[in-house]
Amino acid sequence: MGHKRWPRGLSLRGSTFQFRVRVPADLRADFGCSHVKRSLRTDSPSLAMRLGRQAAAEIDIMFEERRRVAGLAFEERLLASNDNVGVASTARRSSIAIVCDDRVLSPSRETENRPDALTLSAIYQRYLDDPTRRRCARTMLAHVTTRRVVEDIIGGATPIADITRETCRDLFEVLRSLPVNYNKKYSNVSARDAAAMGKSDQKVRTINPTNLNAYMARFGSLLNWAVAEEYIGRNPSKGLQLAETVHPLDRRRPFSIEQLRRIFSAPVYSGCKDEQAGYALPGSTVATGARYWVALLGLLSGARLNEICQLDVADIRLIEGVACLVISEESVTGGRDKSLKNKASARIVPLHPILLQLGFMDFVDRKRRSGAFKLFDDLPEGAKGFRSVAFSRWFARFLVRSSASAPQTCYHSFRHGFRDAARNARIDRDIVLRLGGWTTGGGQSEAADAYGVGYHPQVLYDAIAKIEYPGLDLTHLLQR
Known part of the structure; x- marks a missing residue:
């Protein structure tokens, strides 16, 4: 893929893609540089394009946070944000470092760990990046798939502290009607809209109780981790499982x-x-x-x-x-x-x-x-x-x-x-x-x-x- 086809801000450094964005004029004195960049840690162009969009949103959040800390009024922050790249409302955060003129930048610990600043997406990324947990490729793939669906339904930008029992019950109800492979069958349709189709059309095959419970169990493991890391006080999804109608020993049988x-x-x-x-x-x-x-x-x-x-x-x-x-x-x-x-x-x-x-x-x-x-x-x-x-x-x-x-x-x-x-x-x-x-x-x-x-x-x-x-x-x- 030629570099002229890459989205703005994406470049290849050696065999690894990086994302680079200009620092808005009103923040350059604060950052002490004109551009920030982030290594995307991949040599795959298709993956780099997705991570680049994610990086743009995350850097946009960081710029907005710096303006908030600086005491700018909402209208002033909104006006200044027009100079940024990305849309904060769809932001997703990760643990990949942001670099400014070869200096690693990160929000202050107080800002980074403040409950109302920690989004579901940020917590998810920290959970998946936790080096104390060893997961095989299939398990990691299952968590990534669950994350995509959960963030689609709840919203990746939702503060982790705002996820309540009612939020988890809503997730559970949407999953109950979610069609099998909805993202392939209904391209560009949200999980919530796909579930509405599954609920209204009896001919649509929806995920079975085992898969539904697997989604909830993996989401619950994220929230248990968040409790252990003291990001939240309790796991609001505890016990949300659909009763199995088939005994575990009867789910699979040997061939006759x-x-x-x-x-x-x-x-x-x-x-x-x-x-x-x-x-x-x-x-x-x-x-x-x-x-x-x-x-x-x-x-x-x-x-x-x-x-x-x-x-x-x-x-x-x-x-x-x-x-x-x-x-x-x-x-x-x-x-x-x-x-x-x-x-x-x-x-x-x-x-x-x-x-x-x-x-x-x-x-x-x-x-x-x-x-x-x-x-x-x-x-x-x-x-x-x-x-x-x-x-x-x-x-x-x-x-x-x-x-x-x-x-x-x-x-x-x-x-x-x-x-x-x-x-x-x-x-x-x-x-x-x-x-x-x-x-x-x-x-x-x-x-x-x-x-x-x-x-x-x-x-x-x-x-x-x-x-x-x-x-x-x-x-x-x-x-x-």
């Missing part, structure tokens, strides 16, 4: 044997027209990439969908002579495109004997020889950086086309089925939990579980080799 038979006898496995639009039509082509292997890996490893889809070729290794999946956020190339749900998710999972018989290691070797970095590079990288998003949507369609769809089942049902198969094989519970990345250990003593380096790969292989699904025959896959 009949469903598994239909999945693994579908044209993708028996022969389809092609691997793209013709995947559900009979033909002579057997899938070779993600559409063939990801479901099999889920069935025989119990790994989460994203853990599988983000694998590097280098993540399939021989460890002490055992072929394993190495599930980790780390990359041998130094890449940072992987994420895990929690600390326990980092683990090794030996390949099931059936995967070895089906030629999975031959597939890996072909990818390695081709110079591929990602094991499933045939999956597009989603807008949020997760290859699993595209596969999840395709798999939902695949279940329908293969007549394997049923209530409470989805890709995650493989994980439920793996857990049941491990129970039926009487595999030691501690080993199962480690194979699946469910916890750090057996649950008796976290301190004890922290000692040592864990099970030998051969022990884990001997355990996973016991996983079987009576009634499911995969021998036809050996003939491909």
